[in-house]
Amino acid sequence: MLIQQKEEYDAIVVGSGISGGWAAKELTEKGLRTLVLERGRNVEHIKDYVTEHKPDYVFKLRQRRIPPDSPLAKDYQVQARTGQFVEAAVHFFVKDSKHPYKEEKPFTWIQGDQVGGRSLIWGRQTYRWSDLDFEANMRDGHGVDWPIRYKDIAPWYSYVERHAGVSGEKLGLAHLPDGEFQHPMELNAGEKWVKAGIEREFPGRHVTIGRAAVLTEPIGDRLPCHFCGPCYRGCRTGSYFSSQSSTLPAARKTGKLTLRPHSLTREVLYDEKSNRASGVRFVDTQTGETHDVFAKVIFLCASTLGTTRILLNSKSSHFPNGLGNSSGVVGQYLMDHHFIVGAGGDVPGLLDHYYEGNRPNGFYIPRFRNLADPASDKLTFVRGYGYQGGAGRMNWGRGAVQPGIGVELKKKLHDAGPWTASMTAFGECLPRKENHAWLDADQKDEWGIPILRIDCSWGPNELAMREDMRVQATEMLLAAGCTNVESFDGNKPGGLGAEPGLGIHEMGTACMGRDPKTSALNANNQLHDVPNVFVTDGACMASSACQNPSITYMALTARAADFAVGELQRRNL
Amino acid sequence: MGTDISRREALKRAAWLLGGTLSAPTILGVLSGCRADQTAGWVPRTLTPHQHDTVEAIADVIIPATETPGARDAGVGRFVDAMFSDYYSAADRRRFLSGLTRVDAQAKRLYGRPFTELSPDQQTAMVSEMDRAAFAELPGTVGHPFRPELVPELRKSDVAAGGGVGASPGDAAMPPAEDIGPQSFFRMMKELAVVGYYTSEIGQTRELRLTPWGAYHDIPYKPGTPAWAG
Numbered sequence: 001m002l003i004q005q006k007e008e009y010d011a012i013v014v015g016s017g018i019s020g021g022w023a024a025k026e027l028t029e030k031g032l033r034t035l036v037l038e039r040g041r042n043v044e045h046i047k048d049y050v051t052e053h054k055p056d057y058v059f060k061l062r063q064r065r066i067p068p069d070s071p072l073a074k075d076y077q078v079q080a081r082t083g084q085f086v087e088a089a090v091h092f093f094v095k096d097s098k099h100p101y102k103e104e105k106p107f108t109w110i111q112g113d114q115v116g117g118r119s120l121i122w123g124r125q126t127y128r129w130s131d132l133d134f135e136a137n138m139r140d141g142h143g144v145d146w147p148i149r150y151k152d153i154a155p156w157y158s159y160v161e162r163h164a165g166v167s168g169e170k171l172g173l174a175h176l177p178d179g180e181f182q183h184p185m186e187l188n189a190g191e192k193w194v195k196a197g198i199e200r201e202f203p204g205r206h207v208t209i210g211r212a213a214v215l216t217e218p219i220g221d222r223l224p225c226h227f228c229g230p231c232y233r234g235c236r237t238g239s240y241f242s243s244q245s246s247t248l249p250a251a252r253k254t255g256k257l258t259l260r261p262h263s264l265t266r267e268v269l270y271d272e273k274s275n276r277a278s279g280v281r282f283v284d285t286q287t288g289e290t291h292d293v294f295a296k297v298i299f300l301c302a303s304t305l306g307t308t309r310i311l312l313n314s315k316s317s318h319f320p321n322g323l324g325n326s327s328g329v330v331g332q333y334l335m336d337h338h339f340i341v342g343a344g345g346d347v348p349g350l351l352d353h354y355y356e357g358n359r360p361n362g363f364y365i366p367r368f369r370n371l372a373d374p375a376s377d378k379l380t381f382v383r384g385y386g387y388q389g390g391a392g393r394m395n396w397g398r399g400a401v402q403p404g405i406g407v408e409l410k411k412k413l414h415d416a417g418p419w420t421a422s423m424t425a426f427g428e429c430l431p432r433k434e435n436h437a438w439l440d441a442d443q444k445d446e447w448g449i450p451i452l453r454i455d456c457s458w459g460p461n462e463l464a465m466r467e468d469m470r471v472q473a474t475e476m477l478l479a480a481g482c483t484n485v486e487s488f489d490g491n492k493p494g495g496l497g498a499e500p501g502l503g504i505h506e507m508g509t510a511c512m513g514r515d516p517k518t519s520a521l522n523a524n525n526q527l528h529d530v531p532n533v534f535v536t537d538g539a540c541m542a543s544s545a546c547q548n549p550s551i552t553y554m555a556l557t558a559r560a561a562d563f564a565v566g567e568l569q570r571r572n573l
Numbered sequence: 574m575g576t577d578i579s580r581r582e583a584l585k586r587a588a589w590l591l592g593g594t595l596s597a598p599t600i601l602g603v604l605s606g607c608r609a610d611q612t613a614g615w616v617p618r619t620l621t622p623h624q625h626d627t628v629e630a631i632a633d634v635i636i637p638a639t640e641t642p643g644a645r646d647a648g649v650g651r652f653v654d655a656m657f658s659d660y661y662s663a664a665d666r667r668r669f670l671s672g673l674t675r676v677d678a679q680a681k682r683l684y685g686r687p688f689t690e691l692s693p694d695q696q697t698a699m700v701s702e703m704d705r706a707a708f709a710e711l712p713g714t715v716g717h718p719f720r721p722e723l724v725p726e727l728r729k730s731d732v733a734a735g736g737g738v739g740a741s742p743g744d745a746a747m748p749p750a751e752d753i754g755p756q757s758f759f760r761m762m763k764e765l766a767v768v769g770y771y772t773s774e775i776g777q778t779r780e781l782r783l784t785p786w787g788a789y790h791d792i793p794y795k796p797g798t799p800a801w802a803g
Binding site for chain 1: 577578579580581582583591635636637639643652655656659660661662664665700701704705707708763764766767768771772773774776777780781783784785786787788789790791792793794795796797798799800801802
């Protein structure tokens with residue numbers, strides 16, 4: 001049964017995660033009556049953080065990571081591939097049995113399925129892009145040229161950072177621009193030792209505290225972090241950025257927000273006469289009823305692949321291959337960051353140092369490759385990578401993996417163990433057409449929407465880059481003075497270990513560009529073909545850089561919302 | 574204190590159960606009032622009562638009571654039952670339970686009684702040997718302490734016979750392949766004992782400590798100071 005909603009909104013936002021929350025905030029604050037359609041259940045700030053602050057011993061399984069072959073992972077066969085899938089966080093992941101897809105080659109699609117999306121469980125690392133990143137496609141010819149540059153987005157980075165709250169250390173690096181930072185968290189003694197060694201032996205390389213969307217100073221009624229540890233359970237003090245803590249409350253304050261969970265968007269409705277989207281068709285997953293709802297402006301923020309699936313499924317005689325897909329590129333240029341490659345080792349000494357508190361952060365080593373520096377001349381890959389890592393003292397877990405029992409074992413594990421350090425690189429992935437997603441011709445989900453098929457694999461540039469990531473991490477730890485240093489590379493070609501998707505930074509498939517024949521979106525995140533439809537989540541990205549992308553999604557969303565409202569006021573939409 | 578394992582080796586040996594707990598903190602916090610399996614009249618769901626008692630006895634040798642309670646007091650038996658009821662795959666459960674059966678078979682062979690009825694010294698001797706074998710190299714690898722030429726073939730032990738391969742009486746004392754090295758029953762047992770103890774309330778609040786919240790900063794450390802539970 002099709003229900004045509006009588007109430008018309010000024011704007012519809014599909015998705016309530018990192019990007020959708022920002023679209024909701026910006027559009028409502030600028031006066032638009034905005035409907036946010038979220039496919040998943042409601043999660044209320046504080047009330048629904050059911051595992052927050054609980055110690056291990058109150059959990060049935062003592063808060064273990066759930067492996068794929070556990071009976072608990074029956075409905076979560078893809079989600080269980082990530083180390084984030086732990087007992088205390090299961091309820092913030094999608095049930096793969098409910099939302100299936102097909103992977104032609106291994107592609108791990110980690111998804112939320114609730115209000116807030118993955119903003120509840122994200123890693124909170126935030127790094128600005130620079131023109132080194134925005135110009136990369138133009139310079140080396142991979143992908144299509146970004147239609148914007150750093151100067152277009154810089155004021156919006158500042159804008160979102162001031163509201164979201166980002167702590168970090170200013171470094172003055174052109175290729176990793178400083179943000180509007182609150183004061184940085186501290187490195188511990190082991191990390192300071194590693195930092196001193198690396199910076200001494202590799203002048204020009206930097207080891208800094210992670211730049212994180214976790215408060216060290218209050219913003220409104222959001223409090224600074226109290227270092228309890230696992231942000232991903234939800235945070236009652238609102239200390240890390242999520243839709244729940246930050247953007248949705250701002251939207252609600254305007255009185256113009258309508259948030260509708262259990263609302264799965266099937267397609268955008270298109271009116272050929274006006275060449276505009278008229279609204280959105282969605283399924284109420286609780287009643288099974290289909291609804292049409294209408295608005296002047298549509299923001300698609302359903303996450304990279306979620307948004308592209310909606311576009312591809314929005315077929316009409318004018319757009320037989322999906323809304324806004326006159327170019328044919330919708331679904332192409334899928335990217336992710338590749339990681340799980342680096343090194344670790346033992347840190348000698350420092351036994352009279354320890355730390356207090358559980359810090360939701362580590363150290364970061366900004367990119368030092370392919371900066372037009374002489375040392376990069378002989379590299380066999382283009383673009384670059386950064387490292388995320390940390391040091392700490394081994395805890396009681398080490399007792400399970402070495403010989404020793406009884407009183408001796410207990411005495412040993414009573415004390416803090418030796419220091420260790422490790423780092424993994426996050427690497428840029430080139431935009432390649434062959435990495436793509438499309439709708440399955442036959443299989444549909446339980447609401448009759450065709451499921452996605454995904455074909456994505458690392459290319460020669462990624463693999464060549466991984467070798468350097470591994471070697472450099474090893475050399476840096478050795479040079480700093482670590483012992484028993486060993487490198488690792490989890491990638492198993494054709495298998496699981498460091499496969500595309502696992503980085504949980506999937507981007508592309510509806511990319512921005514200058515030419516409607518080779519891109520889906522223009523410089524304002526509008527579909528070239530349909531100017532009142534905006535895409536501001538990861539789907540819009542024309543390249544991947546190596547920096548964690550969420551802050552860039554936030555900035556692009558705020559910028560596009562500002563433009564959209566202006567266009568409405570100028571009566572262009 | 575003795576030398577500790579290197580990070581490199583620790584990671585090589587850590588199975589899923591330990592994921593994230595080798596050096597990253599686990600969760601600390603105040604009591605929420607909701608406890609698992611502390612009710613009287615608790616019965617195991619997967620282990621038989623005898624299996625539960627054997628698991629507790631082994632765990633209590635691995636982590637005994639000292640000035641602070643040990644594994645038995647910390648309810649490791651209940652934890653292990655929960656893990657095999659809800660967490661582990663059927664294949665892992667079978668592997669563990671057959672290993673447990675071999676423990677009793679070995680106890681009967683050596684001392685004429687099941688493990689739970691042995692004296693503390695006898696239990697400690699058996700657990701020490703299991704620990705040694707569990708961290709020995711697999712047969713056929715360089716440096717393996719069990720000379721493969723003594724064993725005509727290394728085959729899966731007959732569960733009913735309780736293990737032992739080969740023809741000679743001396744071979745009866747040699748652990749079967751399933752009890753040697755990283756995939757051994759005892760590796761799993763030890764992981765369960767250590768995780769079960771150090772994620773218990775006793776382990777986290779009486780033997781170790783919960784880190785205070787509020788700030789994150791360096792503090793000085795003296796040996797003998799309890800480590801953070803996470």
